[in-house]
Amino acid sequence: MTAPALAHTLRNPLPAAFVAALAAQFGARLSTAAAVCEQHGRDESPYPPMAPDAVVFAESTEDVVALVRLCAEHRVPLIPYGVGSSIEGHLLAVQGGVSVDLSRMNRVLAVNAEDLTVTVQAGVTRKQLNAEIKDTGLFFPIDPGADASLGGMAATRASGTNAVRYGTMRENVLALKVVTAEGQVIDTAGRSRKSSAGYDLTRVFVGSEGTLGVITEVTLRLYPQPEAISAATCSFPDVKAAVDTVIQTIQLGVPVARCELLDALTVRAVNLRDKLGLPEQPLLLFEFHGSAASVAEQAETVQAVAQEHGGADFKWTTKPEERTKLWEARHAAYFACLQLKPGCRSVTTDVCVPISRLAECIAQTIEDTNTSFLPAPILGHVGDGNFHCAILADPTKPEELEEAERLNRRIVERALALDGTCTGEHGVGLHKMDFLVQEHGADAVDLMARIKRAFDPLNILNPGKIVRAF
């Protein structure tokens, strides 16, 4: 992927007075070392890094307030940074400025077990949270794969494998503490489970990718750890049979906790790397949460549905070690796919469509990629209608990046034609700003731009991302 088109980019050196003020304010929490800046100007996207001019390691909401006020005074861009697991270029300092690293804000502030809520600083990661609350009998379900920070997950409206049961960050963030572009600290909501009190500021900031405010605390919903968990896998003659099984399962009201699809090429990739010996056909993987009786009943219901659709080799278990083994193909999939083409990076698509359109969407995508010179295995959160095509390209070869983008465009355009979205869970960042207009239309994106200008009139918060508002 080539560097993004940055027609309106103005990259000025930081004003000397600003740097002096930063140093006075933050001391050793400020770094302008090239290696540190470089590390904060890249993410998991194939974009070449674009480093900020400085990094501030915030240790409190007050640090963020002080930084935002300095940035506002000197009109310097500010980019919030969690763990760097974005894959859409969110973190690239396209207009220079300061990266505010929130990873030291990593305290779990309050566990309210009776209310099934927890409040954390933005730098707490999801795995850290689940480790810290393990003894409460509760857990936080959203699992995007990476051990992302919860602030970052809120900022990109992340989800992952078990959104089909538990929802996304949209449904699971109860409240946020946010530093506004003018350095005010607001709480978007209290801790009640529901509220009709005014415009939904929480949902305005969830998915705003650092462009409307800096999230410093997140209050989340928790869930009781399931009494029992069962896992199941099943191979299918084609994608349609697999997706039809999922549709019917959901229509029957089976509360599936996870439901993932690997296409035949992805299964081949894990076989090649890990010698799993799986049939090289589309593979569905399920997980069920509930009482012992309920997870058995769920697995049996799905087995019956799968058989009706030609599913074969159905396996299920409740034993932890066997569950892990059944899901091994899924856990290994991403890195196994990368090994299909040594030295490549993945240009990862993220479309999401109504589930009734998913089978045709995936089947046509496979037809496209079969005629491409790039391998493009597919992994899907099929219970949600969301899938990723990992288009494997050599980042040193412009013709490969161009072909990857051509495929990506075709996949997005197809998803939009099927009443879907260009991004189910990764966000817009730099990569999908044009798709956003295609998806929502100019008038809707104009409303988004109005929100951006209203909240950040100086355009200092992660400028140049999501919408062109200035």
Place this chain on the structure above:
Amino acid sequence: MTAPALAHTLRNPLPAAFVAALAAQFGARLSTAAAVCEQHGRDESPYPPMAPDAVVFAESTEDVVALVRLCAEHRVPLIPYGVGSSIEGHLLAVQGGVSVDLSRMNRVLAVNAEDLTVTVQAGVTRKQLNAEIKDTGLFFPIDPGADASLGGMAATRASGTNAVRYGTMRENVLALKVVTAEGQVIDTAGRSRKSSAGYDLTRVFVGSEGTLGVITEVTLRLYPQPEAISAATCSFPDVKAAVDTVIQTIQLGVPVARCELLDALTVRAVNLRDKLGLPEQPLLLFEFHGSAASVAEQAETVQAVAQEHGGADFKWTTKPEERTKLWEARHAAYFACLQLKPGCRSVTTDVCVPISRLAECIAQTIEDTNTSFLPAPILGHVGDGNFHCAILADPTKPEELEEAERLNRRIVERALALDGTCTGEHGVGLHKMDFLVQEHGADAVDLMARIKRAFDPLNILNPGKIVRAF
């Protein structure tokens, strides 16, 4: 309740040119008859009516576009109207203008059974929707009591008795068609179950109470009709024992579908009216959805939990006629309460707190109301931490309305101190604009005001509600 303070109200007669243009555009769909205007200027709140100057019966999104453009041209206020079931003064024409009645936009446009979605015009009511989709095996769960329009329910972020299982309109609206203040038509999203594509315009409009745009179509999530339903009731020695039962039930992961509390006074009211002979103690009512085995298991689990907390007279059943009988007290409650004091109206509070604070919140509320000269029975959606205190006042007696407001203020202030909200599901309207500032703080409400000014710079959309932006 006295008429709201309307310091900034300017009520001008409609410009003659505007009325002529309305008549030319809408013909018989326009009414300026006093009775029609009067009917559209009142709701279920105790506010005295404030009639609009005209009513337009819209039959299409194009009608709404034409009307909004005329209103923008002539700077005339416009108030969307569904069925008039608001209880916070949302519909009162405090600055005059035109009410746009959407009840004729009552078509179910598309049922997508495989995707569990439906798209309706804004005037479709929830009961109509469920009647029309009955044969699909699906249903729409949100039940605020009144047979409200789905556009109105989206506009107030409504919920009701089974939000504990299925969420509120926040979680169940997938997309909206909205006419903006400048007469553009936008679709806030596609039909995919999740999306990270830009700012969450859907959630900006859900709960915006007609102040940011006119909702003309709503796309909703549907759910499989449960295979089995069971109902249960149980009496408790005090509110704390009842609420503790609910907390423990939810922590055990029992997926309760409905969970309602009547306080002792409400039970007395239904006994008085309907001779139910219930123990005049706090009463919990449950409903469970699932497979036959699961609903039995859920009821048994709750019975065991209730017994630990001193619950007595536990009854449960799966038979439809017996379920209806068990829930009779709940269905009768509101009108039975009104009959405690003939000629009264109810000033209905709507606070919602974290469930761990609910028992103390309700107990202290009962202490307050016990020392008041107004009866104030309580009904609670306790699984959500939301309850309503129906303060019964004679609307012709200012001292009673004043006392009702004093109690209301105390209840709201207590809820805010407990990290809750002034309104769980009824919205802000006219009644809670000051509480909104108390709840969120001036800086957060300033962000709301920025959204209002950005979306509706001429302040023509339901002006004078939610926030003071101008």
